[in-house]
Amino acid sequence: MSEQHVVVIGGGFGGLQLVNDLKGAGLRITLVDRRNHHLFQPLLYQVATTILSTSEIAWPIRHLYSDRQDVTTLLGEVVGVDTAVKEVSLRSGMTQRYDTLVLATGATHAYFGRDDWEPVAPGLKTLEDATTIRRRVLLAFERAETEADPAVRDALLTFTIVGAGPTGVELAGIIAELASKTLPREFRNIDTGKTRVVLVEAGPRVLPTFAEELSAYASKALTELGVELHIGERVMECTAEGVETSEGFISSRTIVWAAGVQASPAAKWLDVPADRAGRVIVETDLTAPGLPDVFVVGDTASVIQESGAPVPGIAPAAKQQGAYVAKVILARLAGKPALPPFRYRHQGSLATIGQSAAIIDFGRIKLKGWIAWWIWGIAHIYFLIGTRSRFAVAWSWLWIYLSGQHSARLITQKETMRDDDRK
Template identity: 65%
Template structure:
């Protein structure tokens, strides 16, 4: 039997799950990614807000597959696909041949036609994004300590988060904890507890995917922590000096974007139909129309649930799709019937708000408060890769819980002009 070449573009949750599950004789796997690590994105905001170190939520892809001789890892950026010759085209001019291609390239920030906002309001998708945001948050306090002009100091101590989904809510809660608890005794010229944390949501409420009662609880919890929640008004302008909410300008030198994402260019590479978010509309078995040898999974794919909704772009959905595609490839290699069409099993929505405060929604089951916070923590620790990472994250959280201090507060990157916003 000839060697079957499976190429996976993207080392995220979907691609990693697929590679781990796909173990077939005479089948080779090549993983291509722009970065050399797999990232546990659900905890990325905790790197941005000084709770966790980068090494606690990211692992080298090569190390994860060091015992798998059938898996090869390539560091490279894909720019296209030659459908006729079945080649994955890399930016450096190289090409990787495939028999089966899986595109699991994820998503990027979406600024809804206002891409000029990105330098002033970075999003949160990569480790580089997280360390950039962390640096800006910490530098804001340092600059405020030196600033003598009251208005400029006020702007430096105003932190604005645009978008009140789980990421925005979690960011607001931890920044509030950092300013109002962790740093209060460490500065001499400023009162960090006077920092203004502003959470802006264009829609009518925070956490819109949760039931309204849980959204109300989240709003009350955030307000109690000192977060100013603004809903029902979109941000209309953003620059180096701050943001505009409707006609109101808010001077804010640190702005974080958590409002939306856009799929990668994978659909265009293979000529697939796209939805409004740029995701590839795939067949029920996650293949591209007219190309049964090409699968698109994860945030890049537009997949419908049995109820007609779009499968959400979250880690459990991506892992389920990776597992499903692995089963199809194994069935094809063994000349057995393929599994039935993909069915997404919703495992619930979780979001943490602050210390001992979280919300959980799964069907009719709803939970809020301290117990929900512990369940949220245990669930995330469970899905981390490796015992060492689980222990490291658990110890970091325990330290923050008991002491209120964040340990990952080093400013390690050189400040650039772009940071001086």
């Protein structure tokens, strides 16, 4: 076969957009991911907080391309790239020769050199992370219900979230509502209304990427939900007992890490320069430096806008990059001249605070409150894949709205009531 082989690593927003846009191009495409599913990460915090089920925000990648005979889906983990012979190595020992390689391998949470904090302060990037956090949160209430020592009980009923970006704010808001609205009538020995939700942020305000007025609104809305804001406090230590910050110790048995991001090791595979977060510093056409057949998109790429600000690590940016790379590949295939450099168009920033307020920053237009929440909700349902998921998520939200009851309050996996599970 003379057809070109495009190997795409990563079935996130960037990778899928690219594969979608290469439809009908007569290319042979191989899409490799470590997971069998595409994950709608913007709603992952709702799985962690018992609102949605895992299957509502994840889809088997190979099903998405069942009609695309040009696309082969492989479950596999990349361990290296040989750019000299143009070959990707997978952990299984399999290799894939490519004509064009696109790395869209995303990012994971980072502990700034303190990876030993991960067992006590899990982050939120995968479905397993979400069910781990869900289990810890629910188990903390269960343990508090049977705990005789008031100090331990208080520590069990204190939830600390590190990092007040959108994920941290969203987690804090829902956990506070879970404790104050959903759970109180179900416990006999504890008052879940006295739960402390502590949001720790090293920067000067919550949601630092939003306009100051929206950030101020979010602070107020969080405070009204009962979230304690610890702004300008740096985390010094995380243990099974709590969080030591620059201002003191927070006795807290449940910690969630929403602070840092580290790119996947694409720069190491390619042996090219990376920024501090490990992102490949790409050329203006999103190729890796000196490797015109290797593109890097999404959270794995460091792209600087004309304004000097970096392109944010959000789904729309990854999609735009995937679409751009598809155009570059098609132009090359057609022998057309090079495209102008990639340019990011910011469509807006969104964040929710609990289940009735949100903020949206469209640049000139700024929205807050329940109007913003409805726009946020409709936009997210729109961006889900397929009728089934849209229907299922809308139904889950409607049900919570009507009944006040969260539908995914299951403690699963091997962890039990034993106290040694966090060691």
